[in-house]
Amino acid sequence: MALASSGNSPAVFDLKSASLTLVALVVKSTRLPDLAEQLKIRLGPSTEFFNHDPVLIDLSQVHDSPEPLDFPGLIDLMRSYSMVPVAVRGGSTAQIDAALAAGLCAVPPQESPSPARAASTAAAPVAPRASIMVVDRPLRSGQQVYAKGADLVILALVNHGAEVIADGSIHVYAPLRGKAIAGATGDVNARIFTTCMEPELISIAGIYQTTDPPLPSEVRGKSAQVRLDGDTLIIEPIRV
Numbered sequence: 525m526a527l528a529s530s531g532n533s534p535a536v537f538d539l540k541s542a543s544l545t546l547v548a549l550v551v552k553s554t555r556l557p558d559l560a561e562q563l564k565i566r567l568g569p570s571t572e573f574f575n576h577d578p579v580l581i582d583l584s585q586v587h588d589s590p591e592p593l594d595f596p597g598l599i600d601l602m603r604s605y606s607m608v609p610v611a612v613r614g615g616s617t618a619q620i621d622a623a624l625a626a627g628l629c630a631v632p633p634q635e636s637p638s639p640a641r642a643a644s645t646a647a648a649p650v651a652p653r654a655s656i657m658v659v660d661r662p663l664r665s666g667q668q669v670y671a672k673g674a675d676l677v678i679l680a681l682v683n684h685g686a687e688v689i690a691d692g693s694i695h696v697y698a699p700l701r702g703k704a705i706a707g708a709t710g711d712v713n714a715r716i717f718t719t720c721m722e723p724e725l726i727s728i729a730g731i732y733q734t735t736d737p738p739l740p741s742e743v744r745g746k747s748a749q750v751r752l753d754g755d756t757l758i759i760e761p762i763r764v
Contacts (some may be wrong), residue, residue, distance in 0.1 A: 546611075547732055548579070549607070551593070556598060574606045577608065578608045578610045587614060587616050592622065593622065599626060610629065612628050612629075612630055612631070655673055655692075656677055660678075660680060662682075663680070663682045665684055668687040674690060676706075677697075681699050681701070682699070685724075688700075690705070690706050691709045693717070696716075696719070698718075699719075699720035705725075705726075705732075710729050712752050714729065716750040718747070719747045721739065722735075726757060732757075733757050739759060740759075742761055748760060
C-alpha cells in the first residue's frame, strides 16, 4: 500500500505486508540463572553464532508459572549471544504485559488441532504436500531460500552462513553446512534430509539444535535425516 503525499511530492515510503521466519527460544524456566547456564551449555562460548538473527520467545511452557520472568535480563542475555529478541507468544496476561513493557511485541500462540480434527488426522494418512521448490545452485554465505507452503529440494551445496527454510520438509542432495529450518509454520511431521550432514543449526517446528559441539560421528558428514520426537530432535543415519 503506497501512501499518497501532499501536493505533487512523490511518496517516500510504502507499507507492505511481509513474512518473516523466526527461530523460537522455547523457555522452560522463569529463573534467569538456569536459562543462562543452559544457553552456555548448548551454545558454548560463541557469541556470534546467531549473527543478529531475530528470535521469538515462546512462553507456552511457563504460561502457568507463578514466578515472574525478568524480560530485560532475558533480552540482555539473548543479545549477548547475538540473538535479537523481537516478540513473545504463549504467555499469560501478566507475562505478555511484562514483555510489552520491555519493548517486545506479542504474536498469537500456535493453534492446536481440535480433538475431532486430531482424531481424524490420526485415523487417516496425511496427504503429501503438493508444492515443491527446487534449487539447483549453490547457496553462499548470507543467502536465504524460503519454500513457503512447500517442501524444499536443493541439488547443490549449502555453504556455512546460508539459510534454507521450508514450511514442509527439506531435502539437500549435497553437503548441508548452513542453517536448515523445516516445518517453519509448525509442521511437526516435517523432516530434514541430506547426503552430507554438516549443518550449523537444524530446526523443526521451532525446536532447534546447534552443532557445537559437533554431531556424533555416525551422522556427521554422512547421509542422515532429522525428525521430531515430542520436543526432541532425533538425528539418525539413512541406511541405503
